[in-house]
Amino acid sequence: xxxxxxxxxxxxxxxxxxxxxxxxxxxxxxxxxxxxxxxxxxxxxxxxxxxxxxxxxxxxxxxxxxxxxxxxxxxxxxxxxxxxxxxxxxxxxxxxxxxxxxxxxxxxxxxxxxxxxxxxxxxxxxxxxxxxxxxxxxxxxxxxx
Amino acid sequence: xxxxxxxxxxxxxxxxxxxxxxxxxxxxxxxxxxxxxxxxxxxxxxxxxxxxxxxxxxxxxxxxxxxxxxxxxxxxxxxxxxxxxxxxxxxxxxxxxxxxxxxxxxxxxxxxxxxxxxxxxxxxxxxxxxxxxxxxxxxxxxxxxxxxxxxxxxxxxxxxxxxxxxxxxxxxxxxxxxxxxxxxxxxxxxxxxxxxxxxxxxxxxxxxxxxxxxxxxxxxxxxxxxxxxxxxxxxxxxxxxxxxxxxxxxxxxxxxxxxxxxxxxxxxxxxxxxxxxxxxxxxxxxxxxxxxxxxxxxxxxxxxxxxxxxxxxxxxxxxxxxxxxxxxxxxxxxxxxxxxxxxxxxxxxxxxxxxxxxxxxxxxxxxxxxxxxxxxxxxxxxxxxxxxxxxxxxxxxxxxxxxxxxxxxxxxxxxxxxxxxxxxxxxxxxxxxxxxxxxxxxxxxxxxxxxxxxx
Numbered sequence: 001x002x003x004x005x006x007x008x009x010x011x012x013x014x015x016x017x018x019x020x021x022x023x024x025x026x027x028x029x030x031x032x033x034x035x036x037x038x039x040x041x042x043x044x045x046x047x048x049x050x051x052x053x054x055x056x057x058x059x060x061x062x063x064x065x066x067x068x069x070x071x072x073x074x075x076x077x078x079x080x081x082x083x084x085x086x087x088x089x090x091x092x093x094x095x096x097x098x099x100x101x102x103x104x105x106x107x108x109x110x111x112x113x114x115x116x117x118x119x120x121x122x123x124x125x126x127x128x129x130x131x132x133x134x135x136x137x138x139x140x141x142x143x144x145x
Numbered sequence: 146x147x148x149x150x151x152x153x154x155x156x157x158x159x160x161x162x163x164x165x166x167x168x169x170x171x172x173x174x175x176x177x178x179x180x181x182x183x184x185x186x187x188x189x190x191x192x193x194x195x196x197x198x199x200x201x202x203x204x205x206x207x208x209x210x211x212x213x214x215x216x217x218x219x220x221x222x223x224x225x226x227x228x229x230x231x232x233x234x235x236x237x238x239x240x241x242x243x244x245x246x247x248x249x250x251x252x253x254x255x256x257x258x259x260x261x262x263x264x265x266x267x268x269x270x271x272x273x274x275x276x277x278x279x280x281x282x283x284x285x286x287x288x289x290x291x292x293x294x295x296x297x298x299x300x301x302x303x304x305x306x307x308x309x310x311x312x313x314x315x316x317x318x319x320x321x322x323x324x325x326x327x328x329x330x331x332x333x334x335x336x337x338x339x340x341x342x343x344x345x346x347x348x349x350x351x352x353x354x355x356x357x358x359x360x361x362x363x364x365x366x367x368x369x370x371x372x373x374x375x376x377x378x379x380x381x382x383x384x385x386x387x388x389x390x391x392x393x394x395x396x397x398x399x400x401x402x403x404x405x406x407x408x409x410x411x412x413x414x415x416x417x418x419x420x421x422x423x424x425x426x427x428x429x430x431x432x433x434x435x436x437x438x439x440x441x442x443x444x445x446x447x448x449x450x451x452x453x454x455x456x457x458x459x460x461x462x463x464x465x466x467x468x469x470x471x472x473x474x475x476x477x478x479x480x481x482x483x484x485x486x487x488x489x490x491x492x493x494x495x496x497x498x499x500x501x502x503x504x505x506x507x508x509x510x511x512x513x514x515x516x517x518x519x520x521x522x523x524x525x526x527x528x529x530x531x532x533x534x535x536x537x538x539x540x541x542x543x544x545x546x547x548x549x550x551x552x553x554x555x556x557x558x559x560x561x562x563x564x565x566x567x568x569x570x571x572x573x574x575x576x577x578x579x580x581x582x583x584x585x586x587x588x589x590x591x592x593x594x595x596x597x598x599x600x
Contacts, residue, residue, distance in 0.1 A: 014388055016388070016389075016391070016392040016395070016396075017388065017391070017392075020391070020392075020395050023399070096385075096387040096388050096391070117387070117391060118391075118427075119387060119390050119391050119394050119423060119424060119426075119427030120394060120395075120398070120424060120427075121391075121394060121395030121396075121398040121399060122398065124391065124395060
């Protein structure tokens with residue numbers, strides 16, 4: 001695997017949530033390569049932007065917060081699902097919101113999982129672990145073209 | 146002359162001096178009789194008329210026929226009460242120039258000409274040699290009219306307008322004709338006043354209903370704006386408050402978990418309190434959001450089996466009942482017309498409370514049943530033999546975040562009963578409680594029939 005391989009793209013603007021997510025993932029050695037985008041524009045730039053080496057190696061999993069600066073998570077999700085290059089990458093929506101409108105909105109756009117970040121850290125760790133474990137290790141996805 | 150009213154030609158010239166039939170004058174008695182017949186005809190034909198211009202045309206045509214006038218017009222005071230507007234002008238000028246119609250159709254100022262003079266004086270005005278008259282309006286004189294007579298339409302001493310007739314012959318109108326026209330004017334003036342009042346009333350009613358409608362629209366807009374604001378507030382509460390809370394809770398847990406051995410007991414205790422306070426606050430936020438969502442979803446009413454609903458809810462609490470001795474008694478209850486999802490929450494909250502407050506009982510008894518009140522109203526009830534409460538605080542029972550027990554004794558956020566009340570109220574029902582300290586509590590509620598969503 002080349003050095004720039006990314007297992008997970010974490011799109012999250014809250015420093016604490018980034019740190020807590022990394023702690024949870026690191027604890028179980030689920031993912032070694034995690035790229036962090038701190039807003040929607042950065043995430044899209046990472047996925048679709050040109051690099052010196054040509055086409056980006058795409059992540060195996062995207063963990064996406066909904067409430068993001070610049071371009072919100074719903075729009076990021078819409079563009080990921082609309083583009084054939086990224087439409088098959090599993091997306092887990094990770095958010096504080098329990099509002100049904102979010103839920104309905106994201107499921108319509110073809111999100112693969114929807115996780116409300118629990119206030120309780122142990123629950124949070126277990127939720128993140130389950131996501132990471134399921135999508136990284138168990139889920140056999142078709143090769144991304 | 147265009148005449149479409151019932152046979153007024155038969156009485157042509159009964160008032161007239163201008164075109165008296167050559168075969169001899171009518172006797173006074175005959176003239177009187179003909180006049181009353183004509184007035185009777187007029188009264189019959191105007192009865193039930195609701196349109197001012199139709200009424201005016203009928204009157205002018207009758208008056209012209211009665212008097213043998215060459216032309217006629219009817220004027221009414223405008224809404225601003227500053228000028229007289231022609232409602233109808235007969236369109237047959239006969240030997241007179243066609244321009245006459247346009248001249249008579251002009252708006253008249255009170256005090257000006259024959260019509261304005263009669264209106265202002267509230268008395269008939271007759272001019273037999275119009276071109277030579279001091280007050281003559283040159284335009285009218287130029288049409289060749291020689292005799293002009295105007296009769297004010299009086300009602301309650303007010304002039305509503307004028308009936309004006311014109312003759313090409315001089316001195317064509319005598320006193321008898323004027324008296325006859327006055328009689329005619331007196332007969333029809335109340336009809337104009339009635340139409341005017343109906344018009345004013347209709348307009349004001351329209352204005353009132355338009356105002357009301359606008360008010361409803363305004364209020365609805367305001368209400369919708371407030372609702373959207375509330376929704377976005379709920380959204381940001383959900384998003385923005387939970388995030389820092391998660392940090393507080395998580396980092397205190399990480400410290401407890403990963404650095405436990407390095408922390409003195411007191412520090413561990415402090416962190417434990419921070420962590421559990423954060424969890425409690427998270428539960429409060431969740432409950433508050435759930436509560437705010439209760440009001441936003443439209444009710445979907447259908448027939449609900451309350452017995453089955455209560456049974457299902459009790460089954461859901463099976464894990465909470467492990468290790469306790471509880472007797473549930475659910476009687477067969479009449480169904481009701483309500484939103485099953487929301488009614489389930491009513492039972493869930495009430496049964497949850499009953500379970501909670503009977504915890505100290507060796508044997509907890511929880512009954513779900515009903516009674517029939519006035520007007521055959523079904524009153525559902527959930528009764529327990531638990532801790533109860535003092536009825537003097539009953540008014541606080543259903544308020545959001547209101548609690549009657551210390552959280553050390555009985556956990557809870559104080560949203561459950563507020564939610565129950567909200568749901569019952571949305572169904573057009575009532576809820577109340579009866580209890581005594583240490584002697585159990587009973588909650589009663591009704592579900593309204595056929596009522597629309599009470600909001």
